[in-house]
Amino acid sequence: MTIERIIDRRTHDLGGGFVVGRVLPFHARRMVGPYIFFDHLGPLELAPGIPKDLDVRPHPHIGLATVTYLYSGQITHRDSLGFEQEVRPGEVNWMVSGSGITHSERLEHARANGASMHGIQAWVALPDDAEESDPSFDHLEGDDLPEWSEGGLKGRLIAGEADGMKSAARIHSPQFYQHWEMQAGAQRGVTSAYPERAVYCAAGEIEVDGTVLAPGQMAVLDGRSGGKVVASQPSQVMVLGGEPIGERFLLWNFVSSRKERLEQAAEDWRAGRMKLPDADNQEFIPFPEKGK
Template sequence: MSTQARNPEEAFEQDCVKPSGCKSVELLIEPRDRDLGGFSVRRVLPTTQRRMVGPWIFFDHMGPAEFAAGDGINVRPHPHINLATVTYLFEGEILHRDSLGSLQPIRPGDVNLMVAGRGITHSERERPEVTKTAHRLHGLQLWLALPEADEEIDPAFYHYPDDDIPRVEVNGVPTRVIMGSAYEATSPVKVFADTLYVEAHLRAGQSIPVPDADERAVYVAEGELSAGDTKIPEYAMAVLSDKPDIELTATRDSRIAIVGGEHLGKRYMEWNFVSSRRERIEQAKSEWKAQTFPKVTGDEDEFIPMPE
């Protein structure tokens, strides 16, 4: 999804400071509200305190948003380069179209992976069957930085239905391994670097261990957690230390996302573009202004202008 606001970023390199003490949480991130044209999201990454967690460079929590009949999300075609987008819904539906010719409704539990590579254009709207009645939308949208060797690969689109995503029970906690490997399960979702994405639903008082990864964080989409002595409130992300055997305990019924993976190093970011090379972003900006990116099949007439 488009950030729809120009957000020039200086080059950044993710700090990887090993904690000297025994704290489980290195940093607590409170999200910022962003208007995406008719509905708002909570933007968690990037922030000035933390740009990435493993390969994850962008993290938005959408909704829960209530739409009246005739209304809904309507994100016009916009471009991406050198990254992969991940869309995961809790409620509602999004209609994905892209310049590869993909046309895919995304429903709760599905995983949508769009690999921008050297460049892709996509739109996110809703089917008339959805917008004709009042409805809700709730979910997460995330971006993965690609390893430098994969930044300019051919664009691709992968859709994984709900039933294809592994479900495991960990200490009685229903858990889904959405990307990567955890709890002796491996997701079929394609990855380009060591990547972790787990969803869990905890009842108050339940605990779950955090899987191993070079870098890890937990986001509380609903409820409240504790990690060691740190309380993690609803709509906050806790960047976790490298302390072994960290456990997360729900102080209220909670839905959480654990994300992480390997550190990929320096990245530049501006608007919808991410790259290890600033000149590549400048090239993409020029190409979008000149409208030489490929068009979205079936959605060729509109586009989001490059913000000035």
């Protein structure tokens, strides 16, 4: 058997009607390589004049890198380092929280113009020696993200190294993260260079080693074996994985190898010790207390 398990996204409404499909973490498979969080955003049609309730207000992170990638639409990022950056389809916002950062994700473009919002946000857990690193932000596009075309497939390497290509994303552990846009009948094998790998169908329909995946399903592969992907119809596919980095704990938006560090981060946020973005400091998301 070349597929360890199939994970179905669980639908969440983040408020105001912005639907998210959560894939990772899953109770029986919390991580794939260093990838500890995988949310499918939309697809969602937004009309001009949408309320601010749909925006993701300023909130904190520690111990991870956030990876925002869109198929359509546009998001405005603002963070506590002073960066303000639009992310558009085919581009990447790569934010390393390290010891602590705050940011917001606003739908300014959709509010002004309307938009079809569709994309993926992933979290990459940082290894032990980088968990308390200085926070940073990078916007990647063009030559930063190697592209290729072959037999009805257009590919883009978002992060890490695979198939002789290397992304400009500043990673902290061995990994890869690819976007494949596949025409009907296109096929490709997943790199076997890493011990943990997964394939996610974001749109269309694919087969992974003969098993059909519909939109919202992730196939976690069994080690380095298998991984042949065939598109039954035009499809958007994400392929990811890497070397495992050890057990990680989650508390709200925080990731750490130590539970006590999570509690410290939560207390820092409650006490107002984590700086908000200068350009977006009039509101924030409070820490969710138990039972709420």
